[in-house]
Amino acid sequence: MSNYLDGNAAAGALSELFAVDLTAAIAQCNGCGHTTVFAESRVYVDAPGTVARCAGCDTVLLRVVTTPNDTYLDLRGLTYLRVPNS
């Protein structure tokens, strides 16, 4: 599947869940250890939700799915997110 956007496309969905901008955060992939700014990940918005995959190994880093009542956030593919202290 080559129809992906980048981490910037997930900025809005993530802004509902986090107080800081995550697209500029440094993210480490739990699959291959690839460490880069989250904006460089591959984001798919065709799914019923938003899925971000590692640009290095395609591991699912993060998923956000919003239903009428709740939002599901799955962060299993991330070892860590590093954000600067403000």
Place this chain on the structure above:
Amino acid sequence: MSWQVATVADVRQETETARTIVLDVPDWPGHLAGQHLDVRLTAEDGYRASRSYSIASAWANSHSSTIELTVEQVPGGEVSPYLVEVLKVGDPLEIRGPVGGWFVWKPEQEGPVQLIGGGSGVVPLRAMLRAHAVAGTTPVRLLYSVRRPESVIYVSDLKELAASDAVDVRLVYTREAPAGEPRVGRIDADLIEQYALKPEDGATTYVCGPTPFVETVANLLVAAGHDPARVRTERFGPTGGPR
């Protein structure tokens, strides 16, 4: 951050398929050049679709509540045909933003700026050019790839900016060039060598366009010796995405 309702203050046709929507957003907190916002449409049956669009305007000042989006119509798209063909002055539009903190240019940023856009990928770059015109002192170059002369978004605006000493604008035509322009073709290594700032210039490069365009250009830049950490990218695909 939650959704809020903006009002369409004006619309401007930019090309056959792209138009600029001027939005009045009460209590707009301001934005950085390169940020975007999400637009959400809700159908009568409750079905919702949202897409992210780059903000085309620089933020003028703390009293301003006006922002601009430029939307290119995606054939078969869920959101863009409505924004380009149906939405009219006075209509409400649900938005969320500004969002995104990576693909941004800040006036205090050091070093020259290289902007490379493909098609409607010029939209966030235009916001950067506008912000730079107000507050920037470093050199800026824009390399803008379009299919044909009629596809150029912001023609008069770019001409005006190009007239300033600080900005260098180079158009690249991939299908059909205007009279007097012999080159027709995509951005390649030679063109990067000839028109882009060099790695030793210490430039930060912003590349925005369709995913294959961005991948190609980013690879060319890295192959030419540019530090990948100074090449910032924003991709969009046929489903919508930042533009």
